[in-house]
Amino acid sequence: MKLIEEIYQKIDENSKNFLGYPLAKDFDYREFAPFLNVCLNNIGDPESPSTLLFNTKSIEKEVVAFFADILSTDMEKAWGYVTNGGTEGNLYGLYLARESFRNPIVYYSEASHYSVKKNLHLLNIDSIVVRSQNNGEIDYEDLEILLSMNRHRPAIFFLNIGSTMKEAIDDLDKIKQTIRKYSIKDYYIHCDAAFLGCIAPFRDPKPKFDFLEGVDSIAISGHKFIGSPLPCGVVLVKRKHRNRIVNSVSYVGTLDTTITGSRNGLTPLFLWKFIQEHGKDGLAKRVKESMEIADYAEKKIKELGIDVWRNPQALTIVFEKPSDKICSKYQLASEDNIAHIICVPGITKDQIDAFVAEYKEDLKTVEAYATPVY
Template identity: 45%
Template structure:
């Protein structure tokens, strides 16, 4: 039962007593209690893909400005307290990592467009919006393992869609996709593919889907890839499955607060510039192109992403991925050693295992779905946390058959 709320104080509270200026002792204590609650929970958070290995202290000074990145980061804006310049650098970095060639990154040859979103969901909404603008009659195909927010986006957009069965490991069932495509050959397909599903980290194969479209003579199609977590893993592994712009996709969404890590939810939407040019609209009031889904946009998160990318560098980002993969291996083998049927996809840091009892879910802040559950070895999760979790599993979970 949530605690009852109190009305706002009627009079200003005099400063003093060491409380934050203007806060009563009671309100100051509430803030302290919230902070303590978060500090206590954070070392037990292993079920959600949010890295915690950051220190953005050097950026706190930017909180003194009323910043806003309203408008298209590439077109300039009347509102000058923005961080569009830094945002463009972040987008170029992500575009490189997502398979655009160097000559497609800068100047007249720039072939990508994008913006820093409020999270992976907005990037998926952007990709599906762009696809629908290009193919108003198109049908969206997405697997049943796709993130729950995608059904909501499709309802919002009133886009026709067909859910495709998944294989048991979470990857799209291509036979089911082909059967559906054959029935709807008169409408352009919009493929919504996963590069890392929420529950099992499965990657849908862009090459298989493109090959299918070719075989079925469907030249007009669109591919959006949801790479919420794995978009910052796959660029740093050996021989990843084809997943990015180099493989022929049209748009991509990556979450910034997941693998890279940020205290504020954020993400990146990327698309082929020629598609975006066809749907852009200019708005005089903001002096910018109205290409983004949100109007006012967070101007701090581009700076956080920029700082994370620049301070880790490519070698640092690769090292984080390698450490997370090694820890995922350790989690799988430790769980198997106590009889828990744990597994993971080769390029994924999502460790899947049978749904444990409620006490474990609650203590380790885990996200179950039907009869499975997962932990995710993002940076910030360490070996001691995994070992303590495995020890709890050993004592609280009855041995499997």
């Protein structure tokens, strides 16, 4: 159909220019095209069989086990499933946290993803927004003050392992120090590692955020750093938390432990293919190569003479917000007077050079309009 062809051509063209969102561009899953002619439905718990037999649960379990490994745990201690993306993973972590305590409070920073407020509203959990620092990290002094005022109530900590705008990482050690200082006995730690969940395990030094550090749940996106034509992700939780909410559903002969009933059975195939082809070593190499592109991008943008900033080892480069024309063409995410580019796999030095060249010309235009004429 002509309309479908036109839509594809428009999307294909737009995908060549974007730099502002964490969406890997270097994937090819055409071999899975035959699966578009069947309904893959991973209904229910990935570890529980179902009377519905056209599923990819065996593949899904392998994917979850891989992520458990890079997050310092195993499938005896942890449980997880392939989600529709980071928002669902965060919703699931907060859901299990809510079911763990009576009358808890969620603490999250103002730099958290926009979906957190929505998830908290859906779950009807009391929450407090904590100030964030200039680098996007949570303000630990503000957190301590708020926590001390509510020390009698269970605490749920929603931590950013790569904040949306500046890729900041909340310091788990500092959070734990505050927990100990005020003798908080009932608490739950969820980590939103949507972007950095596939990256942080291979940084040196490695940030503290995984199950080795005692966190309760972690949400990761699959379409961001690994890459996928469909949004997807993985949520990992301590198995004891998942066991608290298990229900058996006779209608489909399986256990109900996930957010949705019917679940996508195609995206586990995409993640599985990446794991088979790359493994941990390939993922580490991917992180290294992306870091090199980020170093290059930061250097080239600095040469323009504008304010440029970046958290240590981040793939996100923050700088003065360009004109609307530049932001629109390169699909830059912006907030107030700043914008950023994110150096995901598939972005090349040539693309960075093209962006910098246009930005340079754009700055000249701005200067010309700003220069008074006498």
